[in-house]
Amino acid sequence: MSGSTTEKAGRSGLALRLSGALHRRLTLPPRPAGGVWFFVILAIAALVLAPVLALLWQASRGSVTLWSHLMGSVLPHALGQTLILMGGVGVLVALSGTLLAWAVTAWDFRGRRLLEWGLLLPLAVPTYIVAYAYLDLLHPIGPVQEFLRQMLGYTSPRQFRLPDLRSMPGAIVLLSLVLFPYVYLPVRAMFMTQAANLLEVSRTLGLSRRQAFWRVAVPSARPAIAVGVSLALMEVLNDIGASEFLGVRSLTISVYTTWVTRSDLPGAAQIALAMLLLVVALVSLERWARRNQRYSVNAQRARMIEPLLIRGPRAWGMFALAALPMVFGFLIPAGYLAAEAVQRFHTAGLSPQLLREAGNSFTISALATLAVLICGVIIACGARLFPSHALQIAQRISGLGYAMPGTVLAIGILTVSAGFDRSLDAAMQSWFGVSTGLLLIGSGMALGYAYLVRFLGIASGSTEAGLTRFPRSYDHAARSMGRSAAGTVFSLHLPLSRSAIAAGGLLVFVDCMKELSATLLLRPLNFETLATHLYGEAARGTYEEASIAALAIVAVGILPVILLARVGGQARRRAS
Template sequence: MTIATAGREHAGPCLRRAPSPLSGWLLAAGLIALGVLAPVAALAWFAAQGSGDLWPHLINTVLPQAIRDTAMLLAGVGALVIVIGTGSAWLVTAYDFRGRAVLDWALLLPLAIPTYIVAYAYLDLLHPIGPVQTTLRTLLGIANPRDLPFPDVRSMGGCILLLSLVLYPYVYLSTRAMFLMQAASLVEVARTLGHGRRRVFFHVALPLARPAIVVGTSLALMEALNDIGASEFLGVRTLTVSIYATWINRSSLPGAAQIALVMLVLVISLILIERWARRRQRYAAAAQQARRLVPQRLEGARGLAALALGLLPVLLGFCVPALHLANEAYKRVSFAGLSSDLLEETVNTVTMAAVATAVTIALGLVVAYSARIVQRRQADILARLASVGYAIPGTVLAIGLLTPLAAFDNAVDGVMRSLFGISTGLILSGSGVALVYAYVVRFLAVANGGIEAGLAKVPHSLDHAARALGQSRLGTLLGVHLPLVRPALLSAALLVFVDCMKELPATLLLRPLNFETLATHLYAEAARGTYEDGAVAALLIVAFGLVPVILLARMSRGRYAVSLRASSSGVDRPASFRP
């Protein structure tokens, strides 16, 4: 036996025992998934601490109305967002008319306005002494507000309508992407068989777009379930509102946790129903191989009617509330000037959103890259687990985070007491770290899905070439993948930033003492009924959210991000939906 052979035989077992670099990426993804799942485990622990006496009270007084209102709200919002989102997507895809190019991106504008701001604006607009009813009474010569019958916006119907006007872009984005990817030959074959545009839509385009419609609707319903401001303002007692009231008003954390578990079961049921509905859906051709549908030109009155129909949800969901807020903010500033606290609240809002976005994108990149380079089922499972946070409403997440954060604080305090005889008190609980943690868990799915979609477009041959030239896994990521997936990173970052700025339930429950953001300031003013004082904060939230949404709309017209929300939710691969 030669020395070289002996050396190889001696070194072989050592080399086999050496840890693979891939295991480090897998471990990192596992730790991230564990951090996401920790609040869910803590929520179950909290619920178990409650006595059995809570359930009779919850079942008799809280849960029946909360479940009934939640079910009615979800059913109504689901139906309306499907009609508005799918109809708008088909309108701008199948028809060409004057103003279509503007309408194509304007239909995304309601994404810039949180649901609670739209409810806040319409409550002021449609109040009995508000501008709409006052104008109508003046025109009709009616002096007493009670003599003018007018639909009450504080109702289930009003809540369904207002939430749908804000959430339909989720369905519009994913469905428009699917319509653009459909091969024109399929529609042309249907037309040659004598079917008109209406029959083509219902019998060809709509069945093919069903996976995208279901995904968009699921996202809209989860956002509706997460809402607390609009539902509470409009008098609809959903499960989310019940959790907040049980925790804050009744000081019953176990009771709130038990209601939160019921809500989590409802969310999981929505996801399972969505996946069951698309269990047999497959694509017949890749998008890059399909010739896109040539839109039919509409002229004259038909073109104007199409433009008016497409503008209606934009006007009601964005323009009317935004213009009202601008008018009220102008009157407020002209009368009393800007509040001294407004600048601090703006800085708090932008800072928290920016920090959370940076952390979320970094962790999402680790999870997505791990799933790419570790070709094992474990990596895909970890990526799925790291994405479940988007399905957890903010109130549920806030309750679940209390135990992990408190455990960390107690452990550090115990160590410091034993070693140095000092108490550190609360470090993470009730701090900005807790808020960033909640944002990261809630929106990691958006970052992971968007980055994963970008990495999927990078050929694996580039990985092999970089490795052959001596690059490490990390070097390949930094030198090859990051420049190529920069559009995906930017789009995911914009989405996360907008979502963090709009998030109200988690911010309301986890913010530090004497720490206000624009969202919590607006909620407090609306709860007191002083709508005019919250108009400036509401307008600032809309302004900060509008710029990213416009950028997203421009990017969505490109080859990569034809649907940002859709790709971040797995529409490109319907069999692997990530909530």
Template sequence: MGSTTHIGRFWLLAAACITLAVLAPVLTLAAHALQGSTGHWQHLLDYVLPNAMRNTLLLLLGVGTVTALLGVGSAWLMTAYSFPTRGVLNWALLLPLAVPTYIVAFAYQDILHPLGPVQGVIRDVLGYTSPRQFRLPDVRSLGGAIMLLGLVLYPYVYLSTRAMFATQSASLLEAGRILGATRRTVFFRVALPMARPAIAVGLSLALLETLNDIGASEFLGVQTLTVSIYTTWVTRSDLAGAAQIALSMLVLVVALIMLERYGRRRQGYSQNQRSRSMQPQQLTGAAALVAMVLGWLPVLLGFVAPALYLLAESYKYLHLTGAVSQQLLASAWSTLYIALVTTAATLVLALVVAWASRSARSSERQRWQKLFKLASLGYAIPGTVLALGLLLPFVWFDTLLEQVVALFVERAPQLLLMGSTTALVTAYCIRFLAIGVGSLEAGLARIPLSVEQAARLLGETPGGTLRRVHLPLLRPALGAAALLIFVDTMKELPATLLLRPMNFETLATWLYAEAARGTYEEGAIAALAIVVAGLLPVILLARAQFARQS
């Protein structure tokens, strides 16, 4: 028993170390920012933070409004009404999740350019011959950023709200109708208030993704806090100033998380498993046509239009050149390599945290679980903030390692961790650990405790029980987590830009560089590869959604 307890403590200690590693970047970043000179703070308060904070808050407010309208509206449309193509649209509404925000901005800059296809067709129809005679509002603006980000991120709200609407009891909605309320009144007075917790969760995820964005904001000329951190560190080489902006951004992240929890305070909804779900109303004629147009419009604008653009540009480039450049192939290989390594490392760390939480004594489990929840905070930290917070620990580690090596070997100082793929993988693991922990904890929750207790009574250790009993049962959860981590690593841009080694390009950074140079043709191939990879988790989400509703 003593040996078993010792092994169990090992799992708890390992999980605690992982949790501390997740918190380390935030703590070091805060310490460095607070040690910065007052002159730095004064300069930021006078020239940087007011404009960046205003743009960020307006962007969050606008994206929140657009995602709420599109997400909640689409969820209610799919739940309350039946019309042609509804079955396909039910999962197609998730497709914009496959397109990273910076790729949508990359595509629409060309699609809506004054010399692009959309404005060209409009001028031909109206009889104009020059962009000076007619042009649409510039997409490179705060309003353009709000619309494009909203078109990509609304599925977060749609997914959570659709699941909530689908489980609401029909008897509650029918009671409102019997009392004389219209369907509109029932929606606003009954269905919407009950769905508020789900809406808060979806909105918080969409807004955190908005904060993490750097590519779309920079492409569209919006100076947000994230863009300010990047330019302050990379362009001006001002680490203290960047750290102080990042600290301000962390305050905003904490405020968002608190707002999400406030939105769900004292909110709960329980349903009798035997209760009947609401049956959708059949629409015909003009009403069905209007429902189809409203339902498909977000899909067409958020996925179909940018995907067709990328296909056309990729075909045009391949038709002219006949081959993909060696640099792009090298970037694709680097992306595949780093994503595979990150996926394997993150799954191992997530398994340690999830299993430690599971194997803790029942009397201590709740306390340990509260601690291990901190290991999932990395996903809430924007990539630029996380990368900046890791710079100092990496430098300290390299300095310490060089001092140790110097005791035995005489050589010039070298940076071993900074500027290496190890630093990049570390940042990815911290950021995406929440995906692995959440998936594995959900998988472990489906395995009865009696299975584990039987193995322990037969003399098996916690590690042996995990290896011989739980791992085979966790294969579906491991597969789902691996897929999500792999694709999110492929799409990650902010942390990659700050921590990648010299001459190391991923598909995301290749696309960023091509867009910055204005050479869209070969960048379209990189973007298309990322979108195709992003379709895999969307299909997985769609299958899970159908399974819950069936």
């Protein structure tokens, strides 16, 4: 009897403990999935979001009089110039990128293999370097116009000169020569995966090959065209060097002059806010344009497009026409820079200042790339290990910086860094009597912070793409064998996605080396990079002094082009 009573008492005590645990579980807030991973990813997303909030705060500090002045005299002209530039570049890159992608996909002619990767080469040349090169080449006393005057029998620029390149049409053409690969690359990938059955059915319905292109191929490639054009227009909005060199007063130039020349940070923040709204409108328009566009191919039954073989004069004519963007967008400016760099090296050699600037560029780009890769891997792997709505939002926030122009980002970064420096300096003086000064801004950490926010989306996106190649059952198997989350990342995620991570790191490093707008505004005193050195020499009109720096940037920019060409070759072999 006593044993039965003891057993009942034990059961009742166990029931009470279970009910108490259940009550605590129901009353206490649930722990977020992922624990430490969740808070680390949240902190990284907060670092990305902080400059945007700081920009809004800085813009709100401007007076009503300042707003009226900007709305009446600065914004209308700058916004009009920016919209005209973006509209012209958008039309040209959409036409040229789509037509070139179709030419190397639907036709087989001599030199086609060369064009497949050669049309990617303009990506290696930043827009400000192309403008810098052509301004010197086409100068009234430059080599091109001097040669034309000698051929025509003229002796001075007053007798004969070409139209000035410093104009809106000149800026539209030069920027389009550099940015058309943003459309060419995704559209060509779309054409390569397009089923030949669709074109054959259209031909049986009486359409010519040209009509099939406009009525079947182009509509199915509209999502890729929209994505490529939006990326190109974001680069136009981010550009500062080419627009200034070519005399186009865009919103980016207005931000720079308002901040640096007039020392009006709230006014610059207000113009930057208008740029941010333009980016949001651009992204929204791109998504709205392809909201109902869906395209899929049955991999088991579909046949890829078989290029039509052409030979003779028609083939040579098509090669010459398709090669023009490659010639004018890469070969001419790169050849000019190489010739000028060799001449400059023979006359003056490599100056210690240039070597120091190259070291600055490499060091800060390498450190920023390392930080970006670490944060990108944490975000991608954490979101995969602990899928939740909150982490998905944090992952999307972490990619916002890539859509923000460098000048917009620089104002937000400056506000955040200055606030941190002031708070830290006040605390150190109060506690220890030591002044830390401008720790972030003066050391270059603010510039590294800008690189982190700007290019974090590349690292997290490439890592996520690498992780999607293997199923989640691998993760479950690793966790069931006792691996922790960190152990799963180091033993499984990193080895399987190392090629994607390396590719993302290469892209980030090259983008850091080429970045001008944020570097120009956030670099410490007496700290110059190859990009800022080139900008300074071009602004002074001493183009020959910056040829070696420009050629070095182009040489580094070729590396991701080689990577893209290899990836494209592998995709073509898989498709065939």
